[in-house]
Each structure stands twice: as C-alpha cells, then as structure tokens.
Amino acid sequence: MELARATNRGVRLRNRALLLSRLYLDGPLTRPDLARSTGLSQPAVSNVVADLIDEGLVVEAGVAEPDGGRPSMRLRVAPGFAAVLGVDVGETRVRVELFDFTMTQLAGAEYPLDPARTEPAQVVTHVLAGIDTLIGGAGLAPGHVLGVGIGVSGVVEQGAEAVVHAQALGWDRVPLERMIRAGTQLPVHIDNGAKTLGQAEMWFGAGRGARNAVFALVGSGVGAAVVTNGTTYRGASSSAGEWGHTTLVYGGRACRCGARGCLEAYVGAEAIIDRYRAARRGQPVPGADEESQLAALVEDAGRSAVARRVLDETAQFLGAGVANLINLFNPERVVLGGWAAVALADLLPAVRAAAGRQALRQPYGQASIELCRLGVDAVALGAATLPIARLLAAGGVRP
Incomplete structure (x- = not known):
C-alpha cells in the first residue's frame, strides 16, 4: 500500500x-x-x-x-506567485535584477568593478547590496522570493556548493556560493555566465525551438554554452564551453589566462580595444570604460581606415571561431550574445561570410548564425531562471 x-x-x-x-x-x-x-x-x-x-x-x-x-x-x-533575482557578475560591473514569476523585470541595480582587480569579496558585497536594495525597494517579504541566480565568468564547479575557477581574473577555487550564503537566507544558484545567457535565449530568445545550439558570449572575455538535444553540455567538471581559450593563432597574442593565441585575445572587448590602441600607435582610445571605448571604435569606423581595419579583422577572427564551433558541434544554430556582440552587431554579415570560408560546407550549410534577441541583460535574465528551473522540475513544490 x-x-x-x-x-x-x-x-x-x-x-x-x-x-x-x-x-x-x-x-x-x-x-x-x-x-x-x-x-x-x-x-x-x-x-x-x-x-x-x-x-x-x-x-x-x-x-x-x-x-x-x-x-x-x-x-x-501567475506573475505574482513569486519573485526571483538574477545577477550578472561581469568584469566591469555587477548587475542585479528583480523579476516577477513570468520574468518581467521589476527593478535593477548596477555596481562598477575595477577590471584590473576583480576581488571576490568586492563582488560579494555588491551582490548582497543589490539583493537587499531591490527586495527592500519593492517591499517584498523574503519568503516571496524564490531565490537568486548568479552568472559569473570562469569555470563554475558544481557540487555541495559552487566553486569558481576564473583564471583570467586570478580566482582559484573561490567558494563564491558559501561567501554569498553567509550574507543572505535566500537559496543561491551559481553558473557560468555564458550558460545562463544560453538558458535565457533557449527559453525566451533566439534559441527557442532549437535542440542543438551554441550560445557564444562576447564581452570583456569570451565564452560559450553548448546545448545538445536540449540539454547544456558541461563536461567532466562543468568547464565545457571555454571557447575563448581555444587556440586561434599558435604563439599569438598573450591572453589573460596565461596562454598565447587564444580566441579571447583577439575578439574579447579588452583585446579589440588593445588592438585598436596599438593600431593608433599607442594613442588612448576615447571613453572611460570598455563599453564606451568599443562604442567609440565602432563610431570611428565610419571615418577612419584604421578603425575599419580593426573591425574587419575582428569579424574574420570571430568568424573563424564560429567555424570551429560549427565543425566541432554541428549545431543547427549559433547565437552571438553579450554586450560586445550587441555593440558589434553590424559585423554579423562579415562574421557569417568568414565562418563560411573556414567551416566545412555541409555543417555550415545546416547552421544559422544569429544575434541574440534578449540584449545585454540576457546573463542576468538567464541567471534568474535558475531558481525557476528548480521549481518547475519539482512540480511547483517549494523546498
């Protein structure tokens, strides 16, 4: 019985x-x-x-x-059933967003980071401040919030608690989940930012309807999420998708990870700006941060042959990287996302053409290469789906 x-x-x-x-x-x-x-x-x-x-x-x-x-x-x-928080831990800022149960954004807060020195303790301080500010500002009882999802750079090793390895940031086995849990009673879910972007685009954006897709995150750094048969592929220890640290040019430009010739050393926003600065013979690039500097480069391309050459080269490098994804994973769709990809959206036709020259014809012919549909907030949005995915899998029964 x-x-x-x-x-x-x-x-x-x-x-x-x-x-x-x-x-x-x-x-x-x-x-x-x-x-x-x-x-x-x-x-x-x-x-x-x-x-x-x-x-x-x-x-x-x-x-x-x-x-x-x-x-x-x-x-x-029901939109009002619960609220969720999503956090995008980038390399220049921490963005915290509050959503209702149907992922309508209710509020947001942003905290700058020094890209030259991204300390885990500072990140935790900003995340906790954003949680308290948004929940308090909305007048929500803590029990109304399902949890907080966090998308972060680097390898997120899942286990009893999530540990972050971010070589480019100098993070080695940072117990980020434990550090955040020490300051909040909310359930905490942490994953790689490219993977949270991929989940957001699969649920609500350019990935809907696809079973096999790759979601490329191009920001200060570069990463990817690989979806096979509707499930994110993680590998043995969740490091699958470190596309930015595949070798594009053997012995090429130095990468922040310590290797040389990585894709990120050519198409990450920091690298693009550095190449532009070098092409200008060391003259400073206008703008106070990477976003404004990349925007200045894009604007300058309308009148400067140097800027146009840097963007043309970027499209070729990015297209070669996309071709590698197509050859390796045979996706039906490659989606380019992240704030830098959005800023470089006009390069998409050139990226497609470059990928077509480098990829094998048959898998390239089966794949579409698209820009993300959810914009620059996709990482935070996808992070907020982490507690919701847990609730859906449990049939709506809260732990």
Missing part, C-alpha cells in the same frame, strides 16, 4: 512538473492544448491544473477563440 501511494505521488509530481513547465514556457494554453501537447488524459490535466490554480501558481487568462467546438479557458502562470 505504501509503495502504491509513493508511486502515485511520484506520478502526480511528474505530471505537475510537465504541465507547469509547458505552461511556463509556452503559455497561455487551454486544458485541451495541454492534453494534446503532453499526452496526458483530460481528467489528469484537469486535476493537476485545479491544484495549481488553488496553490496560486496558475491563473485563468481569458477565453480562447473557439475552433468549431466549445470555448476553452486559457491558462498561464
């Missing part, structure tokens, strides 16, 4: 997870829509939906247009 009850509970939880996930990612949907798309029976769908409505997870969203039959009520997840 106990075994039967346990089995029934397990089936019900799986049904809840299936239906809640479908509503979250594809809603609003009617009960017949849910039955058709999940293969569950109408009575099973109705029973689970009734529970989800009673618990405040799902709400009715108006009557669907009848299609020759009886009108049906649309259902969607």
Whole structure:
C-alpha cells in the first residue's frame, strides 16, 4: 500500500512538473492544448491544473477563440506567485535584477568593478547590496522570493556548493556560493555566465525551438554554452564551453589566462580595444570604460581606415571561431550574445561570410548564425531562471 501511494505521488509530481513547465514556457494554453501537447488524459490535466490554480501558481487568462467546438479557458502562470533575482557578475560591473514569476523585470541595480582587480569579496558585497536594495525597494517579504541566480565568468564547479575557477581574473577555487550564503537566507544558484545567457535565449530568445545550439558570449572575455538535444553540455567538471581559450593563432597574442593565441585575445572587448590602441600607435582610445571605448571604435569606423581595419579583422577572427564551433558541434544554430556582440552587431554579415570560408560546407550549410534577441541583460535574465528551473522540475513544490 505504501509503495502504491509513493508511486502515485511520484506520478502526480511528474505530471505537475510537465504541465507547469509547458505552461511556463509556452503559455497561455487551454486544458485541451495541454492534453494534446503532453499526452496526458483530460481528467489528469484537469486535476493537476485545479491544484495549481488553488496553490496560486496558475491563473485563468481569458477565453480562447473557439475552433468549431466549445470555448476553452486559457491558462498561464501567475506573475505574482513569486519573485526571483538574477545577477550578472561581469568584469566591469555587477548587475542585479528583480523579476516577477513570468520574468518581467521589476527593478535593477548596477555596481562598477575595477577590471584590473576583480576581488571576490568586492563582488560579494555588491551582490548582497543589490539583493537587499531591490527586495527592500519593492517591499517584498523574503519568503516571496524564490531565490537568486548568479552568472559569473570562469569555470563554475558544481557540487555541495559552487566553486569558481576564473583564471583570467586570478580566482582559484573561490567558494563564491558559501561567501554569498553567509550574507543572505535566500537559496543561491551559481553558473557560468555564458550558460545562463544560453538558458535565457533557449527559453525566451533566439534559441527557442532549437535542440542543438551554441550560445557564444562576447564581452570583456569570451565564452560559450553548448546545448545538445536540449540539454547544456558541461563536461567532466562543468568547464565545457571555454571557447575563448581555444587556440586561434599558435604563439599569438598573450591572453589573460596565461596562454598565447587564444580566441579571447583577439575578439574579447579588452583585446579589440588593445588592438585598436596599438593600431593608433599607442594613442588612448576615447571613453572611460570598455563599453564606451568599443562604442567609440565602432563610431570611428565610419571615418577612419584604421578603425575599419580593426573591425574587419575582428569579424574574420570571430568568424573563424564560429567555424570551429560549427565543425566541432554541428549545431543547427549559433547565437552571438553579450554586450560586445550587441555593440558589434553590424559585423554579423562579415562574421557569417568568414565562418563560411573556414567551416566545412555541409555543417555550415545546416547552421544559422544569429544575434541574440534578449540584449545585454540576457546573463542576468538567464541567471534568474535558475531558481525557476528548480521549481518547475519539482512540480511547483517549494523546498
């Protein structure tokens, strides 16, 4: 009898997870829509939906247009069920954002970092300040917040607690999760920023509908998330996707990681600006930070042959890097994201052409190369989905 009850509970939880996930990612949907798309029976769908409505997870969203039959009520997840926080720990700033349950942004806060010296303790101070500021400003009870997701540069080793290895930042086995948990009671989820960007684009952006895709993050540094059969590939210790530290030019430019000739040493924003500065014979690049300096380079390309040459070279390097991704992973889609990729959006046709010259014809012909759709906040948005993904997998049952 106990075994039967346990089995029934397990089936019900799986049904809840299936239906809640479908509503979250594809809603609003009617009960017949849910039955058709999940293969569950109408009575099973109705029973689970009734529970989800009673618990405040799902709400009715108006009557669907009848299609020759009886009108049906649309259902969607309830925006006010809970809030989540997403954090983008970049190399020049920490961005903290507050979202409702449907990922509508409610508020945000930003804290600058010194890119020459990104100290873990300073990052933790900014993250905790942002959490307190946004929750307090919104007047939320801590229990209303599902958790905080954090996207960070480097390798995030998952285990009992997340540990960050960021060689380019000088971080070695930084116990970032433990440090943040010491200052908040909220559940904390940490992952690599390229992987959180990839999850955001898979759920809401340029990756929707793809089963095999690569999401390339181009910012101060460079990374990637590889999705195979709908699942992010992590490798033996979550370091898969360190695309920026694949060798582009053997013995080439020095990279921040200590090696030479890495892709990041040519197409990361810091490297692009450094190449531009060298092309200007050491003259300073206008702007107070990397974002404004890269913007100045893009603007200067309209009147300066030097700036145009640097951008043309950048497109060739980036295209070669994309070709490597296509040859290695055979994706149906490559999505370029990150603030630097957005700033360099006009290079996309040249990147595609360069990738076409370097990649094998057959896999290149199957792949599309696209710009991200969620803009510069995709890392924080994707980070905020981490606690939501945990809740969806649990069928909406909070721990």
